[in-house]
Amino acid sequence: MKRGKKYAETAKLIDRAVQYDVAEAISLVKKSAVAKFDETIEAHIRLGVDGRHADQQVRGAVVLPHGTGKTVRVLVFAKGDKAAEAQAAGADYVGAEDLIPKIQNENWFEFDVVVATPDMMGVVGRLGRVLGPKGLMPNPKAGTVTMDVTKAVNDIKAGKIEYRLDKTNIIHVPVGKASFTEEMLTDNFQTLIGAVIKAKPSAAKGQYLKSVTLASTMGPGVKLNTAKLG
Template sequence: MAPLGKRLKSARESVDLKRVYSLNNAIFMIQSMAKANFDETVEVAISLSLDSRRTDQIVRGVVRLPNGTGRMMNVAVFARDAKAKEAESAGADVVGSENLVERIQSGDIPFDRIIATPDMMVLVGRLGKILGPRGLMPNPRVGTVTFDVAQAVKDAKGGSVEFRAEKAGLIHAGVGKVSFHLQAIEQNIIALARAVQQAKPSGTKDPFLKRVTVTSTMGLGIKVDPSTILTVS
């Protein structure tokens, strides 16, 4: 194992990695330890009480963070005619149909979110093997297959975050930047945790949110008591 750098060594000495902290204290420590020469992303990892191999225990959804993510989203929309104009007016970066399919098939995929009207899904379906592994395939469950393309674009640009449990029952999401005010990060994490809790499938055990860890791009993971997040008013 490579030796720890001075920054991480100093941070590790100031944090008890076995201790479970309050959300407020965890965020404070994350911000205090962030010394990278860029604005690090604050990230949350949530471990769930589920068996994601079962088709009835798939957890997936979308939540609009009240304070945004601090990240500029590049949004593409599959739409035609009036809906294409709506998407453009709402701020979509790219709007198209067959031409957008060709662009993606060529490997030009600089998009963070792809939205499609329902009538375009026959066309978009050709791209499943390309977009699926990247988590970009439009899906009605997360609001990216919709005729209300204007709202979908505004939500994406405004800081909505998609979440999906991985095979191990883990959800990872970026919830802001370390430069955000502490309360703004706290509000974003609470919004994410509550959205995940609301997506709980029937038949899963309690507590549904088993463990929560907060970290930054270059920082250490700080454990947080999930129950304290869900009970914050």
Template sequence: MAQLTKKQKKTAELDSEKLYSVDEALATLREHKAGFDETVEVAMNLGVDPRHADQMVRGMVSLPSGTGKEIKVAVFARGDKADEAREAGADKVGAEDLMEEMQNGDLDYDRVIASPDMMGVVGRLGKVLGPKGLMPNPKLGTVTPNVAQAVKDAKGGQVEFRVEKMGIIHSGIGKLSFADEDIKANFKALTDAVVKAKPSGAKGKFVKKVSLTSTMGPGLKVDLAEVEGA
């Protein structure tokens, strides 16, 4: 049997049933940090079955401390709207030309935004953008006449959350190099937004478990007292 590394031994010694405050969880993750700037991630187990439309949990939230990640944004717009998107910092702006590029596999974007008049073009990309969660959606603010603000929001730390089929939401909330207070502010913003997005079809306990982890770190259960409304 292969011997465990020092880091693996430290992880194995952790109490898997312990409930951590966010401060304690961050301190523990820092003790187990790797040799690069890891992403801090939240996992929320929710009491929903997303196969039912009235139990889907999805939304956008602006993380006050940003994500620490460079976000690539593509915008479907023409004329003045296209100019506004470029000035706001969009990485790619186009119309039919951008549609063709995406159909040919150029999908290296974190967010796709469209002005309402472009949905006839964007609609042809449903089978391409849909599976990647990139399809512009007016409910999420990614179909909007104010494309410049949407680009600024995306670049400034706005993230999308969406429950997966097992009833879990995963989201990065910053880097391990962030100050504790910055990560905690992002944690609160995300968890508050998820709680507020509780769907009408959710019955019983909504937030069942919350965990904090880092890219290479252990998963640590967070005391639900740290989550408002849980």
């Protein structure tokens, strides 16, 4: 893969053999975000678990103190009073069965998070095939299947992110934008890593945090010293 001149320049700042502490890593990631747009800073956390086993799944949600820097569009599946409540809370789209053909047939995906009241999960389940692969299926563990739609919408708008293992047992989540201050990125990262450590399954054996890397959208990865994170 051919990398640009800017990437090569910023990659020189980072010693790939070194595991940095959080403050230094964040400083380097910010310096290496030189694209013309406001790059997203992501954390890539490799865990010592086997997500194929239900008792070693790691999944949850956490509200980042400074948000992600991204405007999140929320779709709520609800009826009656709960639909009105979702609208009042600032949900971008609210609906019920009427949304099924729009999503299934018109390929409408102008939303980033889906919230549903428990009574609507039968309806939402019909969209499992299209929402599942995109990671959009509401889930009680992530707080997106709930009767308290006001709290769900408020939390998401305030910077709540969902984390879960991918097939290779890595969690990929945004922790902010390159335009954030180092303090904001540090707060967000510490909140995230704290939640992931707390979510450690009792069935997990050996080293839990295998590797943690921070990277901007276009920049090189910076490895963190996992021994200092536990």
